[in-house]
Amino acid sequence: MWTVARGRKGRRPGSPDTQDEILQAASREFAAKGYDGATIRGVAAAAGVDPALVLHYFGTKEQLFIATLHVPVNPAAMVRGVLDDAQPGEIGERLISTMLGVWDATAHRSPLVAVLRSVAGEGPVADTVRQFIEHSIIAAFAQRLPGPEPQLRAVLIGSQVIGLLVGRYVVRLEPLASTDPARLAAIYGPTIDRYAYGSLPPDGA
Amino acid sequence: MWTVARGRKGRRPGSPDTQDEILQAASREFAAKGYDGATIRGVAAAAGVDPALVLHYFGTKEQLFIATLHVPVNPAAMVRGVLDDAQPGEIGERLISTMLGVWDATAHRSPLVAVLRSVAGEGPVADTVRQFIEHSIIAAFAQRLPGPEPQLRAVLIGSQVIGLLVGRYVVRLEPLASTDPARLAAIYGPTIDRYAYGSLPPDGA
Structure with missing residues (x-):
């Protein structure tokens, strides 16, 4: 039977x-x-x-x-790959273009969108996703950034990446949702690089 | 009776x-x-x-x-106030410090967090919040930015602000959640100003 x-x-x-x-x-x-x-x-x-x-x-x-x-890519592995391969000082554009490349090419985006929703959501799955983001994705950045305060730099990058993904794929703010990914990589790249490698104003600024 | x-x-x-x-x-x-x-x-x-x-x-x-x-401040009015008062070219630091000032000072942050959750959420309330963000807050930026492509600039700013608020108040990523607001304003200010006033790479970049 x-x-x-x-x-x-x-x-x-x-x-x-x-x-x-x-x-x-x-x-x-x-x-x-x-x-x-x-x-x-x-x-x-x-x-x-x-x-x-x-x-x-x-x-x-x-x-x-x-x-x-049920997502098609491991974002922590993607981050490690980009940071290990890229020239230090120039990860931003490559990071964003790799990330948007994967997301844009994903025919069935609903599992990815569900994960993004849970970043801001409530309940045990949301808590687990946040732990994964903090201890796997953010940690992958923090371990690979050479300057002072790598953990702060990692969460600054995280804040821009989360906002971009939520804006483009969940809220679908226009023209963010329809702008060419290569252009977005060129726009967001310098922001990521400044957070990763730039000088940060001191505490009590 | x-x-x-x-x-x-x-x-x-x-x-x-x-x-x-x-x-x-x-x-x-x-x-x-x-x-x-x-x-x-x-x-x-x-x-x-x-x-x-x-x-x-x-x-x-x-x-x-x-x-x-049930939130203590009208974010669209706050945006209009900051943009109308600030020196053009230097809205970023003031925008972030005003915004974090309001949020940090709010004793009962749960209605604000609920609104943020609904930005990425599902259902009629979430749809309504997103319409408000797009047609009231984003529009307030787009109407006041002098350069080309004000709508794109407005959503770029929106993507960084949403990511910062979700990271600091919902996910509570450390050290984003505990960093001094004046320091965060100094860090994020130049990003906002570049999106608002900087040169954007052309399409097909």
């Missing part, structure tokens, strides 16, 4: 059903414990599989979380 | 109950028809009062809408 074949006993360890069950268990774990609190081991236990199988399918906790969001 | 006194027949036209009924009618009208579609006349009819009384209490549709949000 089909329902029996989907049950624990009839399941093959490598079947798509197993991946799906791991993802469902992961969604529950992230919602219950947050991004920081959830573990590969806990997800594996909840799905009734070996932790090695979770790692085999999803690689890392970060990638497992991205998979639960 | 108190309950009779609150009814339509027992009500004095100038009582606080009347204001409250107008506000409730306005909330329903804005949710049903959006910011653009709602009218003072329609609100008055729904509340069973003369339109002149609505104007007497609330002044304009914009102010009536602000009253339904």
